[in-house]
Structures are given as structure tokens and as C-alpha cells.
Amino acid sequence: MSNKTYDPIVRVCIVTLLLVGLFVSSCKKSPTESSSENSGQQQATNIKTTVGEFQQKADEPKSGMAPIDIKLPKPKFIGTPQNIQVPNLEKPLGKPRPPFYAPVGTENVALGKPVSSTDPEPIIGELPLVTDGDKEAVEGSYVELGPFLQNVTIDLQGEYNIYAILFWHFHKQARVYFDVVVQVADDPNFTTNVTTLFNNDTDNSASLGTGNDMHYVETAEGKLIDAKGVKARYVRLSSQGNNANELNHYTEVEVYGKPAK
Numbered sequence: 362m363s364n365k366t367y368d369p370i371v372r373v374c375i376v377t378l379l380l381v382g383l384f385v386s387s388c389k390k391s392p393t394e395s396s397s398e399n400s401g402q403q404q405a406t407n408i409k410t411t412v413g414e415f416q417q418k419a420d421e422p423k424s425g426m427a428p429i430d431i432k433l434p435k436p437k438f439i440g441t442p443q444n445i446q447v448p449n450l451e452k453p454l455g456k457p458r459p460p461f462y463a464p465v466g467t468e469n470v471a472l473g474k475p476v477s478s479t480d481p482e483p484i485i486g487e488l489p490l491v492t493d494g495d496k497e498a499v500e501g502s503y504v505e506l507g508p509f510l511q512n513v514t515i516d517l518q519g520e521y522n523i524y525a526i527l528f529w530h531f532h533k534q535a536r537v538y539f540d541v542v543v544q545v546a547d548d549p550n551f552t553t554n555v556t557t558l559f560n561n562d563t564d565n566s567a568s569l570g571t572g573n574d575m576h577y578v579e580t581a582e583g584k585l586i587d588a589k590g591v592k593a594r595y596v597r598l599s600s601q602g603n604n605a606n607e608l609n610h611y612t613e614v615e616v617y618g619k620p621a622k
Contacts, residue, residue, distance in 0.1 A: 368609055375398065412614035426620040428460035428622035429467055429525060429617050434496045436581035437533045447537045449563060451575040458582050462525035465619060470523075471515050471596065471616035477549070478513045484608070488513065489520040496613035498581070508607035510540065510567050512599040513614070521618035523588040526558065528598060531610035538609070539576070540567040543586055545593035556593065559586045567601055583613075592621045 401473050427572025476488040485505035493515050495502045504513075523545060530538050543559040544551060577584060600609045 363386040370473075371400065376408070414487045423462075425465055426462040427436060427465045427467075428447055429463050431461070432584075434498060434529070434532070434581050439500045443536065445537060445578065445604060446577050449575050450537065450576050453578070458585065461525055461585060461587075461617075464619060467524055467617050467619055469615045470517055470521050470618045470620075471614055474518060475516050476513055477516070478504075479511045480505060480609075483507075491515070491611045491614050494613070496529050496583070498529075498531070498612065503531055503610050503612040506609040506611070508602060508609075510601045511609040512597050513611055514551075514595055514597045515614060515616065516549065517594050517596065517616065517618075519595050520547075520592055520621040521616070522592055522621050523616055523618040524590055524591045526581050526586045526596060526614070527590055527591070527617070528614040529583040529612040530579050530600065530603070531580075531612060532581050532583070534579075534605065536579045536603045536605050537576050538579070538603045540569075540599065541574075541576075541584075542567060542569045542572065542597075542599040544569070544589055544597045544599075545588070546595050546597070547593060549595055551595065551597060554593070556591050558588055558591070559584075562601075565597060569599060583615075588618075 363518055435555045454540055469596050471492050473492055474492050476491045481488075483504045483506050486501070488504060490502065490504050492515060506513075526543055528543075530536070540562040541559065542562060544555055544557050544558065546555045547553040557570060557572075559574050560570060562569060563576040567570040596614070598611070598614060602609065
């Protein structure tokens with residue numbers, strides 16, 4: 362009688378104790394499990410560290426490279442006007458242009474070099490102003506060429522590996538110049554080894570080829586073109602008026618390079 366009465370109670374107690382024991386065991390981590398989790402956390406930390414180090418190395422300049430020394434003129438206006446209605450106009454960067462890296466020893470090899478033009482008698486100024494080192498947006502610092510398609514050609518007087526070309530048309534006001542084409546070549550007539558580095562003439566109205574580059578607003582930072590070390594002696598910049606008038610202007614052209622070997 363007593364066995365039949367208490368056996369079920371005993372069984373329930375035993376099952377309960379077993380369940381409690383299993384629950385407690387599952388809450389405890391074995392040394393192996395704890396070690397495995399710590400190892401996983403360490404691996405994740407190592408991956409993050411490796412990615413961070415890789416990013417840091419990617420941001421660092423390559424050996425033998427240094428930022429080119431650019432002296433900017435004083436800005437004459439702040440911000441980019443919003444009322445310039447020009448198609449294919451690039452958005453302002455909104456911050457200073459990042460440094461441009463080139464091989465150590467790269468310098469402005471256009472300084473003081475001779476300049477020729479399709480307009481040999483400018484309306485304002487003289488052609489040597491294009492490479493005289495004065496890039497300020499003031500009277501007497503720029504050359505004003507006639508209307509329609511015009512260009513200036515700089516003779517570097519020797520072959521150079523060119524890494525960047527930096528130029529200012531007229532940055533006293535916010536203007537957009539049309540059919541801006543930058544080319545380099547081995548001869549003054551631009552018939553040998555001609556390379557086009559920039560071209561925003563989207564309809565080939567300058568007959569120099571159809572370009573895919575965007576229009577841009579002139580600022581004190583100038584327009585910097587990556588020349589990727591191209592070898593050349595002559596540099597030519599073309600334009601065909603601007604959104605304010607049909608005239609063409611050049612304040613300064615800088616060519617950053619090293620003598621070709």
C-alpha cells in the first residue's frame with residue numbers, strides 16, 4: 362500500500378532533480394568552450410587590426426613620393442554661386458583639394474618658359490604672364506585673348522615626365538570656361554605623340570575630339586589635371602569663351618614634372 366502511494370512521488374522527485382542538474386550543467390561553460398569563444402574574439406580583434414593597418418598603409422604615400430608644393434593665390438569669392446546654368450557641371454568639393462603626390466623632386470618646369478598663342482597680340486596683357494609665377498586674381502596678372510577658339514602653348518624646352526598640370530583661367534569671378542582641352546605633344550604643331558589629358562568639349566565644337574570631362578567653376582585652387590607621368594615637351598591649353606562672355610583668359614599655367622631620362 363505504501364509503495365503504491367509513494368512510488369509516483371519518488372519518481373517525480375528524481376525527474377525534477379535530473380532536470381535541475383541538466384539546467385545547471387548547461388549554464389556552466391567548459392574550459393574548452395570558454396577557450397574557443399575567447400579564441401574567436403581574439404581572431405575578430407586581429408582581423409579588425411589587420412584591416413586598420415591595411416587602410417593606414419593604403420592612405421600613406423608610396424616610397425619615393427611626396428606632395429607637390431602648390432602655392433595658391435588669394436580667393437576672391439567664397440563658395441560656388443548657385444545660379445550658373447551650365448550643363449554637365451561638376452559639384453564643388455566643399456573642402457580643400459587633397460595633396461597631389463608625385464615623385465620626389467617634381468617641380469614646376471613651366472616657370473618662365475616661352476609661351477605662344479593663336480592670338481599673338483592679346484587684348485589685355487602679354488603672353489609671358491602665363492608662366493611668370495603670378496596667379497593672383499588682379500589686374501595685370503592675366504592675359505585676355507580674343508573670342509572663339511583660342512589656345513596657349515608652352516615650350517618646356519626639353520622632354521619631361523609630366524605628373525600634373527595646374528592652371529587658372531580667370532578666378533576673380535565664378536566663371537565656367539567652355540571647350541577646355543589640355544594636350545601635350547613632342548612638337549609645337551601637335552602632330553607627334555599627342556596626348557589629350559582633359560577635354561570637356563562634349564560636342565566636338567573645337568574639333569579636337571569629343572570629351573567626357575565635366576565643366577567646372579573657376580576658383581583660386583585652379584584646375585589640377587593628373588598627367589600620370591606622360592613624356593612630352595609641349596603643353597597646350599585650349600578654350601572657347603566662357604559663360605560671361607566670348608573671350609578667353611589665362612592667369613597662370615603650372616606644369617609639374619621631372620626631366621625625362
